[in-house]
Amino acid sequence: MYISQNMSDQSGIIKQLATGAPLLFHAEDDHNNQSIVEGGFLSGRNPFVFVPFAPLPTFIVQLVVIVCMSRFVKFFLSPIKQPAVIAETISGIILGPTCMGHIPYFSDTIFSKPSLPFLNLMSNFGLVLFLFLVGLELDPRMLKKSLRNSLTISLTGMALPFALGAGVSYILYTYMEPPSHQNGFTKYFLFLGVSFSITAFPVLARILTELELLKTKVGSITISAAAVDDATSWCLLALVISLINAGSGLIALYVFLMGLGYSFFLLFIVRPMFAWLLRRSGDGTQSHVMMFLALMIVFVSAFITDAIGIHAIFGGFLTGIIMPREGGFAFHITEKLEDIVSILFLPLYFALSGLRTSIGSLDDPLSWAIVLLVICVACFGKIFGCMLAAKITKMNWRESITVGCLMNCKGLVELIVLNLGYDAHVISQRTFAIMVIMALVTTFITVPLVSYIYPPVYHDKSDIQL
Template sequence: MMAQLLSLGLGRMKQPKVIAEVLGGILLGPTALGRIPGFTQHIFPSQSLPYLSLVANIGLCLFLFIVGLEIDASIIKRNARMSAIVSLAGMALPFGLGSALSVPLYHHFIDPSVQFTHFMLFTGVAYSITAFPVLCRILTELKLLDTTVGIVVLSAGVGNDVVGWTLLALSVALVNAGSGLTALWVLLTCVAFTMFLLFVVKRVMLWLARATGSTDNGPTMFYMTVVMILLWACAFFTDIVGVNAIFGAFLAGIIVPREGGLAIALTEKLEDMVSIIFLPLYFTLSGLNTNLGLLNNGITWAFTIAIACLAFLGKFGGCTIASRLSGFSWRESSTIGALMSCKGLVELIVLNVGLSAGILSPRVFSMFVLEALTLTFMTTPLVTALYPPERRVIATSGGAPPQTRDDECRDFDADKKSLVNEEQPWRHRFTVVLDRIEHMPCMMALTQLVRPPVPDFSSLTTAVSMSTASHPTPSKHKTPEVSISALRLIELSDRTSAVMKSSTADTLTHTDPLLGIFRMFGELNDLPVSTSLTIVPHDDLAHNVVDHAKRNASQLILLPWLPPCVGTAETSEGGTPRRDKFDHNPFETIFGTSRDRSTSAVHSQFVRGVFAQSETDVALFVDPGNQLNTGAGTGGSHHIFFPFFGGPDDRLALEFVVQLCANPKINATVVKMEKREIGNTQIERPPSVYSDIKADTNSLALLHQHGVTTSTMIGFPDTVYGQANTQMRMQSETADSIVWTRYAGRNLSDSDIPGPLRAALSRINFTSLASPVPLHAAIQRASMCQRVLVIAGRSKRLAVEDHRAELKDLVEEHRVVGHEVISKTIGDVATAFVVSGCASAMVVLQAAANVRME
């Protein structure tokens, strides 16, 4: 409980969870709560300490087994040249400084019965080691794994960890041995045992994994049993030989096969119990041995500060200089040095081994614990300051930084402007977001919609040939080839397995089932698909999508969404909808939570984040009924309905409809909606409804005349309507008229129209419709069509009309509750179609940020 409570606050500071666990153990010990009279005697009585120590050591063996599973030798092989110098320098200089500092420390604080060489060796190892598990977590959370700096640090950290554990095993062997000859025998025995595991047992484990099908379907019960027996057998052997049980557990983790994600699957089965129960117990035991109250005089604090400063300077200086000599810039070199100075859990394990062996005194142990805590705490903010996102260099397969990316983006932007602003509004570079298997049908349907028309269709061929015969089509009017970048999103959780997946993202890109399905979909439909995979925390998912689209110069982001199921409201005795009395829970406001924590509701936050941050046009595919019936298949013709209300999002939607209708199998009805008084209406509604809506719209118009915005929603910036002042209305109406005239007012017999555009416009029926209740009118017109795909602009910014009053009436008519999340996500117009249920599917579009600000 103490560790979890501390992690809530430290997590917001981007600190790894190990900080909270170490602090929790220290606070439970004699440093803080242990000072309360009777606390230690009742909570941690002396009779319980042997059992606590036993369980903690079992948990420590399991943790070191997971650390061994994390270490991938292929990482060292791929980056041996870059990381070898950094790893060696990051161990040699700190080891020398630690050995030098051990001289005054030994004379001031260590009992003379302890041999100086043993203490010096432990001090040097504690200085030179790097916390690889914590380092992986920091690299993942700071999104550095795909940078050149992250690759070097990861491979150097693996080598550092292996050498560090070897040195620690040597240190323990020397301490436990009665003579140098005995220590040599222990060391040679461990080397022989390690060779036997690496060259014999490892091959047997791989054969057994393949024979039992564990590499294909995850570890079987039999294979899991064999792995556990191997783990405890290795731990037992190294313990009786005279080293420590944790080294055997570490070796057992290294020899487990990596094929088929087997190591990740084993980690998933063990990590929860280890991280929730066993590790906190180990830190509690460590905290009971840590008493910061012993740092009670000037000389002790002077040595503590010296320990921390020299430990940081040794790691930071050695790795920085080595990186600089390897060709990195000073900024990158200093970032590598700052990351390698992370201590975390591994140094605490070294210190506890030294304390249990009697080499370290409680005072020196507390001094080193404070040093490890300080260096781990400062790693994240220091790296963030030294290596901000705009300075990062993404590594490529060949190791060279992509220097031409900015030039390519500028070329793509120019190409995009020339395509969108000319007569043909074709968008051809798309980013497709894949996050769940249930969203795959949505993304396949939307991708099928935006694909270019097949050239051998008779109608399109005829139109193009007629245009070419009379006026040759310039090259700029050619339909460009579609380029699709599929981005697979995986949420980074607190689990170690998630960090392991992020470090092997390159492999997962080729084995991920969602990406495999979408690649096959692209091959079957002759669509070029490039794939990528990213593992980031939930709060960074939206930013990652936006950044990926920007880096790939995408012109449209394609998102899926299955909206929360809206239910029918309960009615009171008078027949009016009755609200749930728990709708306004004060605790939800205090803690920022919501009652609706369904998958769709949580996913809507991600969708709204993309809408809010995107500098690229966004198309959201909405499946209202969770049963896809899009009409985007290959057989038969399909109909699109688009109500044009105006605004930048609707103008984008109109261009999108024109592009879709370039496909001969798609036709559309585009209705320009206009709000007018009852006398000019073209639909028939009950008079009672008209009177209510008329009063609401009149009051709304009065507010607009005085420049008052009617939305007071707080939270996402994309949920607030723009000020409907006269200047904004004139600008928006002018832009609407230009776009409407460009497509609806064209004479198809005009020879200046390019062939593909003429063919697309011939399949669109442009009409106008005036009504005091435009949402009702649009729904009624759409309901006349069968198998209809509704396209709408999101219109959450710079909207000319606010439909909130009419949407409220529409919701009450259908007696629907739970529409608030939908309205915040896709806007009022699209929400009206979802609530009414007249659309089999929808596509909601939002224009890019630079367009919305014009």
């Protein structure tokens, strides 16, 4: 599809969008098109039609629609204490091909395919900042509390789901992936193994806070185990992504080693220098210069990790981990960034996950049987593995089951991982839809299960048996 020289207004663009043809602009039309954009709707411009050289109006419309829909869905989920990521992903599913995409011209106007790369760019920019905040929450000092028990729960709770996920991946690969799948089974089962073994540390921290469990014995051990789980998962994922991007095992090893070397550089060189500057600045928490330096390290690290061949979000995550906690600097940065990231950027990213999720692609009984199998395997692997490890550490049955249910929360970290796999063409749209449903279900059931199994009357009463 193409726009002719005589098409000086955008009525023709709308007609072309209705036919599903792509928009291509000739160089000789640029001046006329630019005049329309600069003149606004009085010059014949339709602000709802995406124009590649002026994407801002479309992005603003997308932002408003996504954020408002997320808030609307969250309004109904708040009474049952569901985390925001559930509402944001469901809002994307509603706005996507599963639901509102069936409305004539809705997707072609609001979420047209040429506009999605710009939406993806902004959502990934916000994701880098969010992973920076996640890294800030992972205070290494917290891991020293109940370290032995937390390590036991975390590693056992990752090994069993990884093994089960790798096993289920054969069924998914056989029945859900097209014959032309380009990345091969090895990368596929490694990726799904990591996906099954993840616990969403940021969502879990908020759930524990809302249920007033954070300062209890169960909460303390669980949050430490989730922190170990989260850090280990990102390391495994970095290895898998480097293997996918590199194409060969030897190059993947070099990529991973370079990422490891850069991590040590941040930890042993950048962190001490930044801490020294922070002390020299006096009241560093109020210093715009220190805030500027912190953000520049985030973006430079994102660029370096992306250039290495891992992913830009790992740069943000690593920078968050190495930020000094002394003097409340980490808290100050979080306070400055958290609202803008959580209100605007995160809904974009997780709604984009929903937009990519076509539940209609699961159009036969076999597909839904596999969905049920994936959910059952994911829940069994995480809950049973962590419960068994918690019992070994001499927690009672009620506490052990509670730890397993909490560690089963996959939330936004799972969705981030799935998007990475989808973008890298490791998983198809059908596998993506199945895994998104699994992530939503495992996150959704966490609060009701924990509230039922471990109500406030049992908090810190370790002598009570189930």
